Amino acid sequence: MxxxxxxxxxxxxxxxxxxxxxxxxxxxxxxxxxxxxxxxxxxxxxxxxxxxxxxxxxxxxxxxxxxxxxxxxxxxxxxxxxxxxxxxxxxxxxxxxxxxxxxxxxxxxxxxxxxxxxxxxxxxxxxxxxxxxxxxxxxxxxxxxxxxxxxxxxxxxxxxxxxxxxxxxxxxxxxxxxxxxxxxxxxxxxxxxxxxxxxxxAPPPAVLLVGAGSDVAPLITGFAGLGWQVEVIDHRPDQRDPNRYPAATWLTAERAKDFAARPAHRRDFAAAVIKGHHFERDAAWLAAVLKEAIPYVGVLGPRSRFERLVAHLAEQGTRFDAEQCARVYAPTGLDLGGENPAEVALSVVAEVMKETHRRTGAPLREKKGPIHERGSH
Structure with missing residues (x-):
């Protein structure tokens, strides 16, 4: 709670x-x-x-x-x-x-x-x-x-x-x-x-955002507004300025190959969203986060780019099993018709929340019974 x-x-x-x-x-x-x-x-x-x-x-x-x-x-x-x-x-x-x-x-x-x-x-x-x-x-x-x-x-x-x-x-x-x-x-x-x-x-849910930029700012504020802890990873020093993303909990420059060496509590994410513009780094991070028990792994961008990432990793000997594939959401987000960064962020945050709470995302007017799950005896 x-x-x-x-x-x-x-x-x-x-x-x-x-x-x-x-x-x-x-x-x-x-x-x-x-x-x-x-x-x-x-x-x-x-x-x-x-x-x-x-x-x-x-x-x-x-x-x-x-x-x-x-x-x-x-x-x-x-x-x-x-x-x-x-x-x-x-x-x-x-x-x-x-x-x-x-x-x-x-x-x-x-x-x-x-x-x-x-x-x-x-x-x-x-x-x-x-x-x-x-x-x-x-x-x-x-x-x-x-x-x-x-x-x-x-x-x-x-x-x-x-x-x-x-x-x-x-x-x-x-x-x-x-x-x-x-x-x-x-x-x-x-x-x-x-x-x-x-x-x-329990600790607040945490989300890992791989790749910074102006289009990530609405994602940071969206998750932070829900009370989530937000980590942003980017290799560029200017993108790790706390004044640029004041709502972020952590701003780091970690490499994908070092992620597994973190303490367990710093690998405990409810979701990870990969939004980079560097193909090799995105591929490395996709492989790294899927090795962890992160239930939601989202990849921003068209499905064709995600498929190229998977093919590239397969050529290098990294293949994903059915359980790992089931945790991937590519493209990430719900179909809300959004185009600008704020609209896209809303669709991503909404899908992550839906999956985290194991809900359908259907209109509440179609739901039978209480809106909220109540505590029990």
């Missing part, structure tokens, strides 16, 4: 400490704008960090958070759009569902622990899940823990700890989805005496 809003709030608190709370969707019944486990952060004298609705609930959630600041207790609030009462009171969400939100004040050392855990995940040094206790309205505290392959770590010394049964359920989810961290979903883990929310935490 995306913890960037909470991370930003905690970072801001390092410079300007303020009373802080986190609001989490802990139950959904029917249609809702956001899914189970979605969070926003509220600081006393700052705008709300993140979104939990289409903009209709944030102000009211903030009002409840201010009560948390006063009594330092956990608050629960329910928004029920299954009847007309909310229209009378001016909420007007119109989603037609019922959601419960738990608002939990955050104190040190929990803030420090959360900041450290989220930072480790964002820097691709850790992967696991948060376990958040769901408690009654007015409770003095709610347990909060980090779970990974090493076990459970509480966020503060007096935190409640999940039972062995809950830990087993959570570990089963980590193990089951271990090969696809981005496929993990939040879930309620319940037993007679307690409920815990399982919130998976």
């Amino acid at each position: 995306d913890d960037s809003a909470l991370f930003q709030a905690l970072q801001d608190n390092q410079q300007d400490p303020q009373p802080t709370a986190v609001a989490t969707i802990v139950s959904i019944d029917g249609p809702a704008y956001r899914g189970l486990g979605t969070q926003i952060a509220i600081r006393a004298n700052a705008p709300v960090y993140g979104t939990i609705s289409a903009g209709c609930l944030e102000n009211d959630v903030r009002r409840h958070a201010e009560l948390c600041f006063q009594d330092q207790r956990v608050h629960r609030v329910t928004y029920d759009a299954t009847n007309d009462d909310e229209l009378i009171w001016g909420m007007g969400t119109g989603c037609g569902g019922r959601i419960e939100i738990q608002i939990t004040p955050l104190f040190d050392p929990a803030q420090t622990a959360l900041l450290s855990w989220i930072e480790a995940v964002q820097q691709r040094r850790a992967s696991g899940a948060f376990l958040q206790e769901i408690v009654a309205d007015g409770a003095e505290a709610a347990g909060l823990c980090w779970l990974d392959g090493k076990g459970v770590t509480p966020a503060f010394p007096t935190s409640s700890l999940p039972s062995a049964a809950v830990i087993d359920m959570a570990m089963a989810r980590l193990d089951r989805d271990g090969s696809d961290r981005r496929g993990r979903r939040p879930a309620l883990l319940e037993e007679p005496s307690a409920r815990w929310l399982f919130r998976p935490a």
Whole structure:
């Protein structure tokens, strides 16, 4: 899940400490704008960090958070759009569902622990899940823990700890989805005496863009706008100027033959897109990225050029098997009718997102059931 809003709030608190709370969707019944486990952060004298609705609930959630600041207790609030009462009171969400939100004040050392855990995940040094206790309205505290392959770590010394049964359920989810961290979903883990929310935490998806240039700039901003980490590789020094591509996470000049020597976490890409204008370099990078377990490998340009790249590699003794070929998207992008760089970038980002989330890309009006996949019990 995306913890960037909470991370930003905690970072801001390092410079300007303020009373802080986190609001989490802990139950959904029917249609809702956001899914189970979605969070926003509220600081006393700052705008709300993140979104939990289409903009209709944030102000009211903030009002409840201010009560948390006063009594330092956990608050629960329910928004029920299954009847007309909310229209009378001016909420007007119109989603037609019922959601419960738990608002939990955050104190040190929990803030420090959360900041450290989220930072480790964002820097691709850790992967696991948060376990958040769901408690009654007015409770003095709610347990909060980090779970990974090493076990459970509480966020503060007096935190409640999940039972062995809950830990087993959570570990089963980590193990089951271990090969696809981005496929993990939040879930309620319940037993007679307690409920815990399982919130998976994996590094942001990363995309590798081979070849820079003005036509790559919209690709960089498109992926960065989704919260992805973006690496741009180009051999030209002027194309690695951070001022030229401020949204890029990394700008490097690495050669294809050195890619396999990287640490594993720096070869963990959800997608790679090859957009070079140098035939030999493009061929070398195509071979290099297909040796890795990168699920989406896109090649910009006409299909005929891609076929020449493959033929050239075959002449050199590099051939691709069926599994590798299935991961290649050439030409890359959806057929949206785009021609200019921004339109092409939109089609590429859309296709990568579609494949990453294993969706069809069909119009939502043709979809049966909920728009979003929800967490499970």
